[in-house]
Amino acid sequence: MGGERLLVVDDNLANQKLASVLLEDDGFTVRTAANASEALALVESFSPRLILMDVELPGMSGLELVERLRADPETSTTTIVAFTAYAMKGDEQRALAAGCDGYITKPIDTRRFAATIRGYLARGRAGIPPER
Amino acid sequence: MAEIASQASGVFHTRICPSILASLADGVVVADEQGRILFFNPAAGKILGIGPVPSTLEDWPRAHGCFLPDRTTRCPTEVFPLVRAVRGETVSDFELFVRNETVPHGIFISVNGAPLLDERGRPVGGVVVFRDVTERKRLLDELDRKNRKLEEASRRKSEFVASMSHELRTPLNAIIGFSEIVHDGRAGAISAQQKEFLGDILTSSQHLLRIVNDVLDLAKVEAGKMDFHAEPIELEALVQEVRDVLGALAAAKRIRIETEVDPALGVVHADPSRLKQVLYNYLSNALKFTGDGGRVVVRALREGADAFRVEVEDTGAGMKREDLERIFVDFHQLETSRGGRQAGTGLGLALTKRLAEAQGGQVGVESEPGRGSVFHIVLPRFANGEESAPRPGAPTILVVEADEGDRAWLARTLSRAGYAVQTAASGAEAIARCQERTFDAVTLDLLLPDASGWNVLRAMRAGGPNRNTPTIVVSVVAEKESAAGFAVQDFLVQPVVPDDLLSSLRRIGASPGGGGPVLVIDDDPESVSVMETVLREAGYRTIGCTDAATGLLASEREAPSAVVVDLLMPGLDGFGFLERFKKSPQGRAPVIVWTGKDLTASERARLESSAELVVDKLKDGMSVLLESLQAHVPSPGGARGR
Numbered sequence: 114m115g116g117e118r119l120l121v122v123d124d125n126l127a128n129q130k131l132a133s134v135l136l137e138d139d140g141f142t143v144r145t146a147a148n149a150s151e152a153l154a155l156v157e158s159f160s161p162r163l164i165l166m167d168v169e170l171p172g173m174s175g176l177e178l179v180e181r182l183r184a185d186p187e188t189s190t191t192t193i194v195a196f197t198a199y200a201m202k203g204d205e206q207r208a209l210a211a212g213c214d215g216y217i218t219k220p221i222d223t224r225r226f227a228a229t230i231r232g233y234l235a236r237g238r239a240g241i242p243p244e245r
Numbered sequence: 246m247a248e249i250a251s252q253a254s255g256v257f258h259t260r261i262c263p264s265i266l267a268s269l270a271d272g273v274v275v276a277d278e279q280g281r282i283l284f285f286n287p288a289a290g291k292i293l294g295i296g297p298v299p300s301t302l303e304d305w306p307r308a309h310g311c312f313l314p315d316r317t318t319r320c321p322t323e324v325f326p327l328v329r330a331v332r333g334e335t336v337s338d339f340e341l342f343v344r345n346e347t348v349p350h351g352i353f354i355s356v357n358g359a360p361l362l363d364e365r366g367r368p369v370g371g372v373v374v375f376r377d378v379t380e381r382k383r384l385l386d387e388l389d390r391k392n393r394k395l396e397e398a399s400r401r402k403s404e405f406v407a408s409m410s411h412e413l414r415t416p417l418n419a420i421i422g423f424s425e426i427v428h429d430g431r432a433g434a435i436s437a438q439q440k441e442f443l444g445d446i447l448t449s450s451q452h453l454l455r456i457v458n459d460v461l462d463l464a465k466v467e468a469g470k471m472d473f474h475a476e477p478i479e480l481e482a483l484v485q486e487v488r489d490v491l492g493a494l495a496a497a498k499r500i501r502i503e504t505e506v507d508p509a510l511g512v513v514h515a516d517p518s519r520l521k522q523v524l525y526n527y528l529s530n531a532l533k534f535t536g537d538g539g540r541v542v543v544r545a546l547r548e549g550a551d552a553f554r555v556e557v558e559d560t561g562a563g564m565k566r567e568d569l570e571r572i573f574v575d576f577h578q579l580e581t582s583r584g585g586r587q588a589g590t591g592l593g594l595a596l597t598k599r600l601a602e603a604q605g606g607q608v609g610v611e612s613e614p615g616r617g618s619v620f621h622i623v624l625p626r627f628a629n630g631e632e633s634a635p636r637p638g639a640p641t642i643l644v645v646e647a648d649e650g651d652r653a654w655l656a657r658t659l660s661r662a663g664y665a666v667q668t669a670a671s672g673a674e675a676i677a678r679c680q681e682r683t684f685d686a687v688t689l690d691l692l693l694p695d696a697s698g699w700n701v702l703r704a705m706r707a708g709g710p711n712r713n714t715p716t717i718v719v720s721v722v723a724e725k726e727s728a729a730g731f732a733v734q735d736f737l738v739q740p741v742v743p744d745d746l747l748s749s750l751r752r753i754g755a756s757p758g759g760g761g762p763v764l765v766i767d768d769d770p771e772s773v774s775v776m777e778t779v780l781r782e783a784g785y786r787t788i789g790c791t792d793a794a795t796g797l798l799a800s801e802r803e804a805p806s807a808v809v810v811d812l813l814m815p816g817l818d819g820f821g822f823l824e825r826f827k828k829s830p831q832g833r834a835p836v837i838v839w840t841g842k843d844l845t846a847s848e849r850a851r852l853e854s855s856a857e858l859v860v861d862k863l864k865d866g867m868s869v870l871l872e873s874l875q876a877h878v879p880s881p882g883g884a885r886g887r
């Protein structure tokens with residue numbers, strides 16, 4: 114159970130499962146949420162090191178949720194990676210502007226996915242290495 | 246002679262001129278310098294709906310219902326065209342709205358006016374000429390409304406396409422992802438037949454994904470929302486990659502594919518994935534429309550000094566002349582000779598054309614029915630834009646990497662960061678490259694097809710131009726221990742993120758020098774664009790951001806050579822930015838604070854310890870900023886030390 118704690122937020126259950134299977138196989142401890150309120154509850158009880166956030170959620174949008182998390186001192190430095198099937202120019206900037214640290218486009222490359230997430234964890238928030 | 250002339254001019258004045266004025270469709274009114282109406286032609290009366298002798302000029306707008314084009318503001322006397330003409334001004338295409346008892350619905354008129362001058366050029370009155378433009382205006386308004394409707398429809402279409410592609414890609418993520426996991430045996434052992442079937446599912450879903458992506462790409466280029474990333478390309482290898490993808494199809498139809506890359510072509514810079522897309526479209530068509538046993542040639546040649554041309558020639562069905570211009574149009578497919586539709590979407594060539602044009606290139610085709618076709622694309626040899634050819638003097642990195650995808654990724658990452666890049670796919674190639682020249686750094690894969698990376702390193706260290714070249718091992722195997730005994734400067738385990746690689750290179754002293762862009766951060770978008778324009782004119786490359794958090798992220802993606810930052814911004818302000826930026830690996834770049842704020846002594850002290858310079862927006866101005874920037878970072882056009 115020693116793996117780093119990750120939270121996967123995605124309303125599409127198959128995609129949620131795919132991401133968590135890949136990350137669990139890589140040794141992470143993963144929890145999942147399908148909407149903003151589930152996500153907020155888990156952020157509180159589970160305090161993940163990294164949140165993989167589908168930016169298209171029903172109700173509150175993923176980016177609004179990110180903005181909210183960024184405003185909270187508890188989560189202002191948690192690594193958040195946007196996860197989306199959109200790929201228009203400007204979407205990436207919007208995600209970054211909302212406070213995401215990176216951006217992964219679906220469909221994912223299952224052979225690289227976990228390593229990419231590890232990369233984000235190592236870099237920490239906005240490229241500033243985590244405090245040693 | 247003079248008599249005849251003056252006679253003629255007399256006739257002109259007394260007879261010809263009045264009859265011209267009487268038959269003109271345009272209204273003409275003349276007033277003297279006191280504002281008395283001297284002349285009023287019939288058309289003027291008809292257009293304005295007033296009798297031949299109107300009131301004096303002064304109260305004309307009031308008496309005859311002249312309004313500004315908003316239809317409600319009575320035209321003020323000072324701007325009334327005839328008043329201005331009498332005052333000595335010229336008026337052109339001034340629009341008025343006229344409504345009175347005779348024209349109850351109102352009309353729009355467009356007025357031109359000019360002063361009347363006497364022989365010595367002194368103003369003695371004014372003349373206006375006007376016409377009814379109500380109908381023209383109505384048509385223009387209607388056109389405008391229709392245009393707006395069309396724009397709206399096209400915007401909705403783009404939005405629809407974007408959201409549709411989102412909906413389609415979402416389930417594909419799970420389909421492709423889970424198939425891949427099971428296919429790779431990562432979810433337990435599977436039989437050979439299961440693996441084969443899963444391979445079929447994967448191939449088909451990749452195909453579906455390609456169609457979805459084509460549709461999305463078309464919408465993207467159409468909306469100007471596509472990014473291009475140019476980098477040095479080895480055309481021979483790129484063509485081979487596309488041939489590999491289509492190899493099975495060619496083999497099934499026994500079609501021979503030949504590649505002819507002109508050795509004189511040299512290096513080209515283009516977006517490899519987009520070029521592959523174009524080549525794929527041409528080549529798949531060539532195979533589709535060529536009969537069994539045919540021949541297809543892919544050719545790459547130079548086109549003038551600054552462009553290159555890629556051609557795909559086939560011995561297939563060919564096309565009639567009148568069809569040639571239609572095939573590059575969206576979704577257009579020609580009737581086949583057998584009648585009926587071919588498989589396909591008709592998207593390929595439309596997308597190809599848009600991709601070429603968006604990169605400053607063009608496409609074309611020559612064809613003869615029954616004999617075959619030659620499709621071509623011409624692209625600039627050095628794509629301009631942010632990722633162009635490395636600047637002279639940029640450090641050169643040798644990338645030794647067996648894996649095709651990783652090699653492309655490394656080359657792309659490095660050239661985006663401003664390095665010049667050479668690549669080698671095998672140990673032998675790497676050793677050969679190392680004998681040719683001294684590199685500024687080498688990235689080394691350990692698992693090479695013909696040798697271990699350690700053998701390459703041993704050969705390098707044994708002597709020659711790269712005896713002391715700093716080397717970073719970049720490999721999937723984490724056998725750090727065996728590095729002992731070899732002088733390796735860093736060890737990165739794949740997959741690597743760009744930052745690790747770039748900061749590692751910086752650490753070992755191979756920085757792209759003045760290659761980085763100047764980062765401009767100001768919350769006012771207007772100021773950002775002005776600053777960017779000024780800096781670009783001075784020869785700098787720029788990246789603009791309207792908030793500091795985005796600025797930090799941008800600096801991380803590409804180390805800036807300098808930063809110009811505003812102090813007062815909502816969210817993270819200039820002080821906060823400086824604090825964080827200076828701690829980051831890119832923090833060595835000089836920072837110029839560009840502010841209109843009156844600084845307190847303590848603020849100034851705080852800035853002076855972290856920023857290289859504080860320039861006052863108002864007092865110092867742009868020229869001081871530019872001068873001091875040039876002192877820190879000479880613009881890339883000029884001489885530059887490393």
Ligand SMILES: Nc1ncnc2c1ncn2[C@@H]1O[C@H](COP(=O)(O)OP(=O)(O)O)[C@@H](O)[C@H]1O
Pocket residue numbers: 526530531534559561562563564572577578579580587588589590591592593594595618
């Ligand atoms: N090499 C070729 N030989 C003959 N006809 C061609 C060739 N390439 C394209 N065409 C014609 O142009 C049409 C449009 O091609 P394209 O846009 O690639 O769509 P698709 O391949 O999906 O039909 C094709 O349907 C075909 O009629």
Ligand SMILES: [Mg+2]
Pocket residue numbers: 526529530589593594
């Ligand atoms: Mg096609």
